Structure formats: structure tokens, C-alpha cells
Amino acid sequence: MVSIARCECVRKGSNPFSYQQNQFNNTNNIFMTILIDTFCALLITCATLVVQSSNPVYSVLFLILAFFNASALVLLSGHDYMAALFIVLYVGAMCTFFLFAIMILDIKVEPISEKRLKQAPINTIIAIIFALQCKNILNEFSSSFPNVELLLHNNPNCVDYLNYELHYCFSSSILDYTTQIYSLGSILYTTYALQLIIASLILLSAMLGSIALTLSRSTTAKGQHIYEQNIRDFKLTITNSV
Template sequence: MIQTLAFYLFAALVIASAVMVIMARNPVHSVLWLILAFFNAAGLMVLVGAEFIAALMVIVYVGAVAVLFLFVVMMLDIDFAELRAGFIKNFPLGIAIALVLLAELVLGIGAYQAGTLELGVPSGAAAPLLGDSNTASIGAILYRDYIFLFEGAGIILLVAMIGAIVLTHRKRPAGSRSQQDIGKQNRRNPKEATVMKQPQVGEGVEL
């Protein structure tokens, strides 16, 4: 009974949050509603026993992707009038795409119910380990059966990170104001750091 109530609660909050992501006028509010949807989706994953997927949703999607979206939206200078004008201009195209996706969804559900789809039968090789959690089972499969693919994906991500750093790194000339000289700052005489002036009335400021 408690599981059923929790499922309906999480599902209702996910649907409501997803609707508010689209309906919110402020992009920052949309991102905040998206974070709420991610948290409730993680709750649904916990209910079905996929705690590893729930942890990934909270750590990766909420902790990285959604926060990145939030900072990008807050840092960009968005013209809301132009944004609304573009939405109205592309509204017919959006409706057409939505109708195509709806037709594909209805066609897929109809084909599945007709029994024409032959789904594969699991071989049992990736079955969960007895007595272990969902996270331990996924870790055993990754580091036992797909260890080379997992390490290859890590190397690719490492190369991509290094490439991004190299492409965005800019060499600044020596002595530029953007570089700090820690030794020079430590050797600075406090008495010479500031100079007290007594300007006379009407003489202005000497630069």
C-alpha cells in the first residue's frame, strides 16, 4: 500500500514538473522545475529497485547537467520578447512534429498489442547476482564482461577533456595584468602600497 501511494505521488509530481518546465515563463524557473522532475524520477527508480539509476540521476543530471543549465540560463542575456516571438513563429512546425511523434507512438503501441513484434529472450548471463544489490550487479557486469569497452569510454572522455582544455587555453604575454606575481606581492612594502594625498579645495584630482 505504501509503495503504491509513493508511486502515484512520484508519478504525479514528475508529470506536474514536466508540464511546468514547458509552461513556466522564466527560464530559471523552468530549470528548477526540471530539477524537481529529476528528483521524483529518481524516486521512481528507487521504487522499482534500480537504486544505481536513481543515484546517477541525482548525481549526474541534477548535480551536473541541470546546474549547468541553470548557470548558463542565468549568465545569458535573454531577450524574452524575441524568445516569445520565435515561439509563436515556430508554433505550427512544433505542432506538426508533435503530431508526427504522436502518430508514431500510436502505431508502435498498436503493433505491439497486435503481437507482430518478437522480443528477444534473455539468456540469463546478465542476471542480478544473488544476495547482492543492484549497484553491485551492474558493477560486476561492467568490470567483468565489458571492462575493455568501459576503459575505452574512459580514455575517450579523457582525450575529449584534454582537447577542450587545449583549445580554450590562451597564452597571455608576460607581465599582463591578468597574471599574478606571488613573489612580488609578498615583497611589497606596506608603506608604499598606498599614498595619502591631501587635495586642496578646487584643485581637482591629480592622476
């Protein structure tokens, strides 16, 4: 069949290798679609098991698997840095901390009650409505950005007329040598430098506030107050005469 199609392409005067290239592209698209559907199904299954599991240790394990599937989806979309950030930040730090904390606390396994089973249909309806709203928001958000590749194909000199943020957001498709880390760093440390500093100060204050709230000082324990010792009058102190 391939040889017949190649002969037909030669008779028509077209490139015989274009048919093979189209076949390869179609096979690649089908394979990518199957991978995306598989990871999406696994992500939904793991997210459902996180809520439905009665054992908290199993819930955290399914949460780790859900983040792995989410990072795989992000990797398939072409954002390799964000996929690595998902694994390092969420799986490597947060989920592992939650897992060991739950294992140390020795939380008892609670069976699923009838009240939770009765609330399952209502929760399912709310989840479907929330998913539809998120889909509509993402569609409106994606439609607000121009197709940069189409703009470049029609007018290669239109890069100068693009917005500053759009230039760096889509710089991987505009410039071949630009990486995603460079694009994110250019946005964070130039355009959104003030917002980055404010976010870091908020995180610092939250960390200090949590330490201050959890720090308990006992009133019965003996201790030294350096300020009171320094300001005291030495004439009023009791000394042993030799």
C-alpha cells in the same frame, strides 16, 4: 464485513489470513499505481515548463524538479542505486552548475514571441510521435527478455542455462544476497571492461580537447620559452664585461 469474509473462508477450509493478505496486496498495488501516476504527471509537467519558461533560471529549476521525479520513478521500480545516481550526477552536478552559470551570466528574460506560439501545435505533434516511438521501442526491448521469475518457478535448476549477461542483469531476483551495485560492477568490469576503458579514454580526450580549444595564448604578452633558451649558443649572447 471482514469477520463475515473470515467466517466464509473458515467454512470453505481455506486460510483466514489469506484474505487479509490479498486485501493488503491490493491496497499496496493501488497505492503504488497512484504514486507512479502522480510522479509521471509531475515529470511531464516539469519537462513542459522547462521548454515553455521564458526565464532560463526557472527552466533549470524545473529541470531539477524533473530529475527528482525521474529518480522517484526509478526508486519505485526497485532500482535504488540508479535513483541515487540520478540525484548525485544530474541534480548535484550538472543542474547546479547550469543554475549558477546562468545566474552569473545574467541572461535577459525574453518574452514568448508569436512565432513560437504558431509553432506550438507542430512541436506537440512531433513530441507525441516521438513518445509513441519510444513506447514501441521499450515494448519490443522488454519482450525480448525472458521472465526469470517464471523460469525459476517452473525449473529452479535453469540458472545454469541462462546467459552470462542475463544472470547478472537479473541477479537481484535470482540471488537474495546480490545487490544492484554488485551486478553493475560485475557487468562493467568483466563483460564490458574494454568498452568501459574506451569510454573513459573518449571522455578524457574530450576534456583535453575542450581545454585546448578554450586556451588562448596572446602573442603580444612577454614570456619565456625554455626550449629556445636551452638550445641557444652562449657565444652569441651579450654579456657585460667586468
